[in-house]
Amino acid sequence: MVTKILKAPDGSPSDVERIKKESDYLRGTLKEVMLDRISAGIPDDDNRLMKHHGSYLQDDRDLRNERQKQKLEPAYQFMLRVRMPGGVSTPEQWLVMDDLSQKYGNGTLKLTTRETFQMHGILKWNMKKTIKTIHSALLDTIAACGDVNRNVMCASNPYQSEIHSEVYEWSKKLSDDLLPRTRAYHEIWLDEERVAGTPEEVEPMYGPLYLPRKFKIGIAVPPSNDIDVFSQDLGFIAIVEDGKLIGFNVAIGGGMGMTHGDTATYPQLAKVIGFCRPEQLYDIAEKTITIQRDYGNRSVRKNARFKYTVDRLGLETVKEELENRLGWSLEEAKPYHFDHNGDRYGWVEGIKDKWHFTLFVEGGRVTDYDDYKLMTGLREIAKVHTGEFRLTANQNLIIANVSSDKKDEISALIEQYGLTDGKHHSALRRSSMACVALPTCGLAMAEAERYLPTLLDKVEEIIDENGLRDQEITIRMTGCPNGCARHALGEIGFIGKAPGKYNMYLGAAFDGSRLSKMYRENIGEEDILSELRVLLSRYAKERDEGEHFGDFVIRAGIIKATTDGTNFHD
Numbered sequence: 176m177v178t179k180i181l182k183a184p185d186g187s188p189s190d191v192e193r194i195k196k197e198s199d200y201l202r203g204t205l206k207e208v209m210l211d212r213i214s215a216g217i218p219d220d221d222n223r224l225m226k227h228h229g230s231y232l233q234d235d236r237d238l239r240n241e242r243q244k245q246k247l248e249p250a251y252q253f254m255l256r257v258r259m260p261g262g263v264s265t266p267e268q269w270l271v272m273d274d275l276s277q278k279y280g281n282g283t284l285k286l287t288t289r290e291t292f293q294m295h296g297i298l299k300w301n302m303k304k305t306i307k308t309i310h311s312a313l314l315d316t317i318a319a320c321g322d323v324n325r326n327v328m329c330a331s332n333p334y335q336s337e338i339h340s341e342v343y344e345w346s347k348k349l350s351d352d353l354l355p356r357t358r359a360y361h362e363i364w365l366d367e368e369r370v371a372g373t374p375e376e377v378e379p380m381y382g383p384l385y386l387p388r389k390f391k392i393g394i395a396v397p398p399s400n401d402i403d404v405f406s407q408d409l410g411f412i413a414i415v416e417d418g419k420l421i422g423f424n425v426a427i428g429g430g431m432g433m434t435h436g437d438t439a440t441y442p443q444l445a446k447v448i449g450f451c452r453p454e455q456l457y458d459i460a461e462k463t464i465t466i467q468r469d470y471g472n473r474s475v476r477k478n479a480r481f482k483y484t485v486d487r488l489g490l491e492t493v494k495e496e497l498e499n500r501l502g503w504s505l506e507e508a509k510p511y512h513f514d515h516n517g518d519r520y521g522w523v524e525g526i527k528d529k530w531h532f533t534l535f536v537e538g539g540r541v542t543d544y545d546d547y548k549l550m551t552g553l554r555e556i557a558k559v560h561t562g563e564f565r566l567t568a569n570q571n572l573i574i575a576n577v578s579s580d581k582k583d584e585i586s587a588l589i590e591q592y593g594l595t596d597g598k599h600h601s602a603l604r605r606s607s608m609a610c611v612a613l614p615t616c617g618l619a620m621a622e623a624e625r626y627l628p629t630l631l632d633k634v635e636e637i638i639d640e641n642g643l644r645d646q647e648i649t650i651r652m653t654g655c656p657n658g659c660a661r662h663a664l665g666e667i668g669f670i671g672k673a674p675g676k677y678n679m680y681l682g683a684a685f686d687g688s689r690l691s692k693m694y695r696e697n698i699g700e701e702d703i704l705s706e707l708r709v710l711l712s713r714y715a716k717e718r719d720e721g722e723h724f725g726d727f728v729i730r731a732g733i734i735k736a737t738t739d740g741t742n743f744h745d
Contacts, residue, residue, distance in 0.1 A: 179492055186474030194223045195322070195384050200357035200377050201227045209363070215251035215299050227323060228360055229316025230255045230302070237614040253297040254615060255305060256319035260350035261329040261343040262290025262566035266557040269564050271312040273554050279305050283550070285611060286539035288660055289326045290566045291319065295615050306364040317360050322385045324353040324464060328393035328402040331518065331567040332533065332575070335396065336525040341420050342394050342413055345456055349392060352457050353464065355381055380461055387471030387479035390464060394423070398514040400687045402568045405429050405444040406661050408481040409463050411456065412447070414509045422452045424508045425459060427493065428485035431658025434477050435672065442663035442690055443482040443740030448494045449505025462500040466493060486741060513686040516664070517606055517647060518571050521596040529562065530577040532589065535597025538609045538624040539570025552592025556585055570608055601635050602647040608661070612654025612671065619654030621671025627652045630700065637708050641715035648724045649685060652677070663690050666725035672697045679703060682734040685723040690737040
């Protein structure tokens, strides 16, 4: 057998590679520039490094033009993201994040699509205090962004409730074991004294250049695919037999981001390559990361995700390389089945006399509205709750492991503050997701979180006209093509193209196993509603029994099926 010689793409390293190389293992001049009170911003090189510490420098784009007229620098602020594997938070940690958002943030918390907290509006001189306080609550922001393994996801509330704690522990172990080893974070934010070490000791897995791009891992528990396992660089699908977790199917090469107008970029689905035992998880994750470290594209960042490495080298070649590095072979994949990728709202009975209540949190934004005191209600619940909170991959919140003797008390608080499971909303709205987009995301080309609820108000009129109020249809909107709300896995998807304009996508699978395809380009609200009026009317009249919208538009010949990212643009 001829062994294929693997190599990374040719080309000069991107500027980000230079920044990482010169950074002294992610330190740069961050310690010094964060003390500079002259500007609320930081240099671009340091901002690139800030990602590895869980933060991005942003500015309020709503104020940008006015501040330019006044010859003021942009309204700089930091977004800070927490590393919280599996999305599990204690009530005490919830209260700390709530308090920090009021003291140093914009008074809100964002529940992200990777099951963690995101806080916006933090000024530079408050960053160190914020990170220190998060650390004191036994959380951190290490590697929540950057060219490393990001927050590890796991199923929020599987049907086999007894499996959750086991899967969660594996997600936590993976997250901890795959952290960067540099002490830069602890020195800059926690005042740790530097101790000298050799380069081999500093980053034995990542090396001095870390990864070519971000890397994402998630663990799904069938029949729920709530974490969209096929969107992950590395996905694990739990296999349960006779009520016991026996191992995981392994899927590689997923990812949602793309670039408008560049057909060399595309969203991709991870492919299942085999099965492993639980104790083999870390070995597989580490060796997969080192393959991406060695062969990923370090010249062109938009082609640097692991999905492109897999597609360029070939799935079987990457699997063979993985098994060579492991020193053993994966077992044959086990059968599994996904039904959906949504959340189960309201009260669900778990095991050991414990209950879970899933709240619908539109857009994942926790705040107090004039007529809906969501943040205050959750604060009061956190003060008495003895279980945990689970942030879901659909931007919702589970008040989890509620004991029977606390259920009445928490139910009363839910009622007092009008907290909702969303069941009075249409199933379409409950199945919606949106990224932050404007005004804080520098990449956003159009609104998402602030606009989708308004659009849904109008789409719900069409839904009601066609008797589809209780029909679950996943709908997702992002302000740019980077895919933070996993738009390509929405049965109806919108990607921002320009202010008020979106590319419209159709045809993803309800269970997250098929991508969507572009249906209309660069359209505004009037055209969106016109198209949906026709499509949803046809769906109501012509669908087969039990047929999901994404399947219908393909069967009806409205759009072609996208079974692989390489035919996303066809």
